[in-house]
Amino acid sequence: MAHDDDGGTNAAAGSAIEKSEPPQASPGTAIVASDAIANPGLPPHRPRVTDLDPKKQKQAARRVSTLFLLSIVGSVFAIVAYIVFPIRPGVPSSIRLNTMFLGIGIALGLVSIGIGAIYWAKNLMSGEEMVESRHLTRGTVETRSRAVEIFQQANEESGFGRRTLIRNSLIGALVATPLPAIVLFRDLAPAANPVTLLEETMWKKGTRLTQDPFGTPIKAADVTLGSVFHVIPEGLDQVSDKLEEKAKSAVLLMRLLPQDLHPQPDRESWAYDGIVAYSKICTHVGCPVALYEQQTHHLLCPCHQSTFDVTNQCAVIFGPAKRPLPQLPITVDSEGYLIAQSGFHEPVGPSFWERS
Amino acid sequence: MGIRKTTRMAKNSSPSATAGRKANRRHPLATVALIVIGLVSTGGAYALFSSTASADTPAAVSGAASAAQGEKLFAANCATCHGMNAQGTSVGPSLYGVGAASVSFQVGTGRMPLAQQGPQAEQKPAQFTDAQVADLAAWVASLAPGPGIPDSKYLQGNGNSATGAELFRVNCAMCHNVAGAGGALTEGKFAPALTGVTAAHIYEAMVTGPQNMPVFNDANLTPSQKSDIITYLKYLDTNPSPGGIDLGNLGPVSEGLFIWIFGLGAVVGVTIWIAAKAN
Structure with missing residues (x-):
């Protein structure tokens, strides 16, 4: 609203109208126009330590590969644990050891890949912010008319619209297919009167x-x-x-x-x-x-x-x-x-x- | 912002400040490490505490119990509520016919003498020695016939644990929980956990029905069936949960709480780490 006092130099036209003859334009639109929050845009790009310091970059690369190697260790550990701690019949504690070590190994194998990949993306892959606009939901006029054309051509070539006997019998067949299932599932209900x-x-x-x-x-x-x-x-x-x-x-x-x-x-x-x-x-x-x-x-x-x-x-x-x-x-x-x-x-x- | 950045850059370039910077700034994997340490230490501590079996010694009730000695102990410790002749008063029930088993259970587990009036008598360290409990039991048993001290052949835990488990599920599990972890009743009362309870006390509780527990006489559960139930409970005591940490065997309450705190906590932590910008 502060803009209203500034006069007509750079304020929106709506505010001027609002002042002189309010009922003419929608006052709501006018206020929104002048009060709209400007798009702040992207925050300024901040380089990461790995962008500035080659030593840090090397260190990060080593960490990522260490994590991936750790994943290999975890997977191998899971296989070894499965063989070393088998489930022995009648020994409940052997189930606990087996599942625990197997779980630790598999979890290490998966989690290390995940952490490594995220660390890689965060520290080494390109860190430039970017904007990708959405494409329009509606296709172009050419795309739309081409789609209609394809449908018409298919109808023409298959004769779906023309050969009504084929079309109607197909619809009948599709309707009849689920009927056996309905009859079968109906038998899941109690044989006698459920109320009794x-x-x-x-x-x-x-x-x-x-x-x-x-x-x-x-x-x-x-x-x-x-x-x-x-x-x-x-x-x-x-x-x-x-x-x-x-x-x-x-x-x-x-x-x-x-x-x-x-x-x-x-x-x-x-x-x-x-x-x-x-x-x-x-x-x-x-x-x-x-x-x-x-x-x-x-x-x-x-x-x-x-x-x-x-x-x-x-x-x-x-x-x-x-x-x-x-x-x-x-x-x-x-x-x-x-x-x-x-x-x-x-x-x-x-x-x-x-x-x- | 610009000034701060330049100072930081300057710091970065000076080799003397490297150590200080390392101390101040968190390592990128610190959050993950913290979560892992928290999970492992909590789980480990829990496993440690829950697996600590109590080393109760079975109450050795000898035949040399003296009713005369028991009468003196009774007059000094129990008569205030139960009356000089165990006839009962307005604050304590009569003990005619409760039998030696009742005394052995109530006094042997520390429930009696009662510390204070409440929803139910709670277990606490026993106030009397096993010999004194036997004396008291002998005197109360001499007043009127009642369930006696169980025969030790039913207390060995050598029955059929599968039959015991089935009987436990039908007769006991609704209050005491299928794993014997105990459960809540109405108005502050509760069924206690059965872990670490001696075989004699389990047997005596079934026979006498202490407090709000119903009575399971020998026609309902035969002595050998009681022995089977004891065998099942001893099996639970000695065999750890095959599924890992049992979280108290309380079912969805403790398990849900655990996953809410640690599972969701880990998810939140990892999400914050993924979304945070690298230094």
Whole structure:
């Protein structure tokens, strides 16, 4: 704006107009014109020590070649280390030695080339600053018309536009090619209704509770106060999709003092003398909730710190989970083993679209 | 600018100033050397500290423990919170039925006597000798039946470490970390690291369920399965991580921090060096 006061000698024409009759020209443009920051250009060229001192130049050249020689040493070292420190079966520490020395050798081989090349470029290659202008994005008129001409000629010679039967059948063939892939990938979806699969687990009336991982049935008397058992349904080992079923059916079994439990009236019979079974699958995103604190009776999910209160039907007391963990109603059979009274009364695990 | 350049040129040409110039100006490879030294020394120091195994001697619990001696020790050191007859008070639980195993674990690892009230009793140097711990255990065990001192045949670490590892992953790893490095619980509580813990203390912890740890009785994990778990933990203690520095085995937290500081630091340093103009 200082220019405005200088008068009309060398100031931009815009500022003069702005002063005499403001509404005539766009005042914005005028101000930008006068205030535009001048292109500072390149900083003055500064010669490097290697440009001025031949001794320094020689020294730099020696350094670069030393780095390249060091790279050769590193590569050879890697080969030697691979032979000298082999991976011996059953000796974990041999893997560590092997990978460490191999890594050091290969890294030395690569990094020395890189550092050498950059050092070379910085100190010995021409240090003159230069500007390279961008070429225009749009081609010249001749180039453009020649391109159109080539396309027209190709169309003419191949008869692509003329022979419509060939053209249309080719388009049809191209459309049909990906169809087998669609059919194949469609089969990756669960064979049965996924909603049913998500809603049902292996638990049903009379299924024994067994220990993870060996499938030992659990007697109610074995579950002492403060105990926690990691439970899978009986027969999990026999099913073909063992991991899928385990991911839904995993249950945590805990014993508390019966007076510590506060079930709602219709769930009073779901526990057995203070022994309660809850789904181990978090209702947030399905991590196994198994960090049981036996004094506070809190169940903590390690993934996002959702915390469930076992004394209060596994209600959420902290964290992102929204629903309590589903409870598995349990009782004992005639032999004293813990069995399920029924399956879960609601789908286990995280929410899904069709969940009612 | 021009003046400064001429003085520097003059300095360059005078041979007496060569030494001073060398001392003042950084060597072109100084940045790289600094990064390399930093990385190597940090990693080396870490490896040194993390590989220092603690040479704990297993608690030698002899059969000659004296309950009478234990009662005196109890009255002098524990009765304030647990009551003169171990019946419990408003600040400490009753010890009827906790068994000798509980005493051996809690007192033997220094968790008891408690230094202060807090989220949980923390491990500290044991206050009593092994013989005194055995005396205390004998007296508490004489009050009411409870889990006893484990049989030494389960503590040798000669079980099946593969079975032990599977059982550890199912029953213990959610709190103690799959490599036994420990982990956080709620409200300031935590599951301690299991490195360097004696076999007897591991066994006793499983049997008694100290503090917020659940109980793993002999029906849940049989004594030989407990022995397998001990074998696995001893295997972890004696076999270094085959992948190199384990960074505490804490997973993405420590590994992410390491790569953020040292990996990105190295990238920034190298970028600055590449972009800087040569002298």
